[in-house]
Amino acid sequence: MTKKMVTIGVLALQGAFIEHINHLQKAAKSAKSGSLVAGVQIKAVQVRTVEQLKSVDALILPGGESTSISLIAERTGLLVPLQEFVRIKRKPVWGTCAGLILLSDQASKATKGGQKLVGGLHVRCQRNHFGRQTESFSCDLALPFIDPNDPDDRFSAMFIRAPIIDRLLDSDTTDNFEALSLSDENVVYAPKLEADSDDRTLVEVICRLPKTLGSEADDIVAVRQGQIFGTSFHPELTSDVRLHLWWMEECVLPYLE
Helix, strand or coil: CCCEEEEEEEECCCCCHHHHHHHHHHHHHHCCCCCCHHHEEEEEEEECCHHHHHCCCEEEECCCCHHHHHHHHHHCCCHHHHHHHHHCCCCCEEEECHHHHHHEEEEECCCCCCCCCCCCEEEEEECCCCCCHHHCEEEEECCCCCCCCCCCCCEEEEECCCCEEEEECCHHHHHCHHHHHCCCCCCEECCCCHHHHHCCCCCEEEEECCHHHHHHCCCEEEEEECCEEEECCCHHHCCCCHHHHHHHHHHHHHHCC
């Protein structure tokens, strides 16, 4: 019997998109018999045009430079289709680092007029929270697939000029996030869409930084809102493909018709 084809796109305007494609392919091959991923054929493709976006079932917005990605998307006519993909069609999507910024309803430490947002993820993220690239670091995270009773089971995440989520926006604050932003000239916000009023899916905190990091401990670095997933870090820059497999199992395949 021929397996159903599921096409996952990776936005390929700038940043680490090839690495995500490689991880998706490796993760699909690693799926155990009987799992959702093992039951379908995963095709990973680059997305640069509106037509390519229309052809995919799910999408990853990769790390890179969020301002550059948003400007290229706007110039190539992709920004509005991306907003519709996430917020009207409500397709599964994952944003890593810069991709998390783009998916957020609000972004602080941003340059007015320079940063455009896709929106849909009801959070405010803080850009470049950890400073410059020279202050990059890695640490082990307690992600959902990690066995807390196994000291050898770990996922080492890489943070490079990474954002954090510093506010969860519930349904009331989401309705008023434009007004909230007026008090901070360095906050930009995604444009409102009519479909936003129907989206009351709550944001779930998936992961925080470990307490061993001192002042940065408990910073939120991974969230999920239904079929929308966001991470501050770069899982595609490690050799571990388990987070890509978990995303397909939990956030993609259950949401496809």
